[in-house]
Amino acid sequence: MKTLKIPEATIIRLSVYSRHLTDVDRKGIITTSSGEIADGVGVSPAQVRKDLAYFGEFGTRGVGYNVKDLRQHIMRILGLSADWSVTLVGVGNLGLALSTYKGFRDRGFIITSIFDADPKKVGTVVEGVKVLPIDQLETVVRQNRTQIGIVAVPSEFAQEIVDQLIKSGVAAILNFAPVVLNVPPEIELRNVDLAVNLEVLTFNVCGQRCY
Amino acid sequence: MKTLKIPEATIIRLSVYSRHLTDVDRKGIITTSSGEIADGVGVSPAQVRKDLAYFGEFGTRGVGYNVKDLRQHIMRILGLSADWSVTLVGVGNLGLALSTYKGFRDRGFIITSIFDADPKKVGTVVEGVKVLPIDQLETVVRQNRTQIGIVAVPSEFAQEIVDQLIKSGVAAILNFAPVVLNVPPEIELRNVDLAVNLEVLTFNVCGQRCY
DNA sequence: TTGCGTATGTTAATTATAGCACTATCAAGG
DNA sequence: CCTTGATAGTGCTATAATTAACATACGCAA
Incomplete structure (x- = not known):
């Protein structure tokens, strides 16, 4: 349909809408409206309609949206109609936390x-998955046709792990190491930097008066 | 120059600049330029200068920026000239990971x-800090004059923890629970949703063609 | 001391994003 | 079957953010 550029902010909100709709659906509610969704997730009704309008018409004028239906549509838009195979590199505290994070599996990841590079960790079993040495990464990831890599290794090793992931055929990488990574343009990369989040807070708490 | 609204994107980039400058400084480099910073963190030189221009003039025309100096300035802008007292609520896998995360302490958090609510966890010691029961939260947080709360509890308890944190006088909250929280406008709130990050990736991997 | 090269700070233009207001459409009830 | 109330979809407006362009100021060397 449209090859219009979609704002990333829209995608993030869609993800939140879908989560909200899952909750609403669980309560047995059949129909909802842009206003209700807006209230539920803290944006304006116009924003909700605008976001959905990028992708088609999912509602009925004068009535609203069918909850199940809209949820399904958004899930498909986000590419969540089928499961995704994910590989996790790095089983430190963060990696361990990520491996047990329910939110991933719930959403099909x-x-x-x-x-892991540490020989002491290799061979242990985490959440039913055996930890393998890095030198098997390429073979295994390729074999599984894994498309997403999560990087939770120390910063100094992140780039080399990323290079290996790319060589192994992953299409997207979620990076938790606080470094700037070089990846070719066709690879999707997102960085999550926990300290940055705190620093945005402190800036705002200072009331932007500290300087 | 004052009381100008600063884009949040600018703050996030400043945080990244400061990290980059820390690295550069560690290499013993004295002077840098907007172009070098831009290369180092993957934005445009104009963007770097624009971001800095919100807060003053830190460079010398024809020369560039003094690394140590600029870094110091940015740290002050972000409110990182002094340490921040942080409280962590929830010692599941994620909470545990956060408690050991070096990036926080390095930056003064x-x-x-x-x-934690779990009696089995109360009394244990995590990273040299004793885990206390929730009912002591208000007293202790108030006593420590803690200004930042990190919420790493299951979604269904997040709102009630947040309410308690606010009652105890915190100014800012970093929330890892995937729910929309209600807080009064004077409280700074940031949400980190790990699944959302993956979903942005999958949307982009689908090439926005899935729908 | 003066001119040149260079990188900043700043203003202007472009682009992107969000908000608003209007219009079209549907459901329900008399 | 028509009227009324409600709500999605959409074009336009305003706001914000990024990019580009330019003029200013500094260091250095002749």
């Missing part, structure tokens, strides 16, 4: 392999 | 208290 299945961790199919785990790797 | 000190976890001064930890709480």
Whole structure:
């Protein structure tokens, strides 16, 4: 339909809408409106309609949206109609936390392999998945046709792990190491930097008066 | 120059600049330029200058920026000239990971208290800090004059923890629970939703063609 | 001391994003 | 079957953010 550029902010909100709709659906509610969704997730009704309008017409004028239906549509838009195979590299505290994070599996992200450089960790089993050495990364990831890599290794190793992931055929990488990574343009990369989040807070708490 | 609204995107970039400058400084480099910073963190030189221009003039025309100096300035802008007292609520896998995360302490965020609802966890010591029961939260947080709360509890308890944190006088909250929280406008709130990050990736991997 | 090269700070233009207001459409009830 | 109330979809407006362009100021060397 449209090859219009979609704002990333819209995608993030869609993800939140879908989560909200899952909750609403669980309560047995059949129909909802842009206003109700807006209240539920803290944006304006116009924003909700605008976001959805990028992708088609999912509602009925004068009535609203069918909850199940809209949820399904958004899930499909986000690419969540089928499961995704995910690999996790790095089983430090953060990696361990990520491996047990329920939110991933709930949304169809299945961790199919785990790797770590530490020989002491290799061989252990985390959440039912055996931790493998890094030198098996390429083979296993390629074999599983894993498309998403999560990087939870120390900053100094992040780039080399990313390079290996790319060589192994992943299409997207979620990076938790606080470094700037070089990836070719066709690879999707997102960085999550926990300290940055705190720093945005402190800036705002200072009331932007500290300087 | 004052009381100008600063884009949040600018703050996030400043945080990244400061990290980059820390690295550069560690290499013993004295002077840098907007172009070098831009290369280092993957934005445009104009963007770097624009971001800095919100807060003053830190460079010398024809020369560039003094690394140490600029870094110091940015740190002050972000409110990082002094340490911050942080409380962590929830010692599941994620909470545990956060408590050991080096990035926090490096940037002056000190976890001064930890709480959990689970009696089995209360009394244990995490990273040198004793885990306390939730009912001591208000007293301890108030006593420590803790200004930042990190919420790493299951979604269904997040709102009630947040309410308690606010009652205890915190100014800012970093929330890891995937729910929309209600807070009064004077409280700074940031949400980190790990699944949302993956979903932005999958949307982009689908090439926005899935729908 | 003066001119040149360079990188900043700033203003202007472009682009992107969000908000608003209007219009079209549907459901329900008399 | 028509009227009324409600709400999605959409074009336009305003606001925000990024990019580009330019003029200013500094260091250095002749």
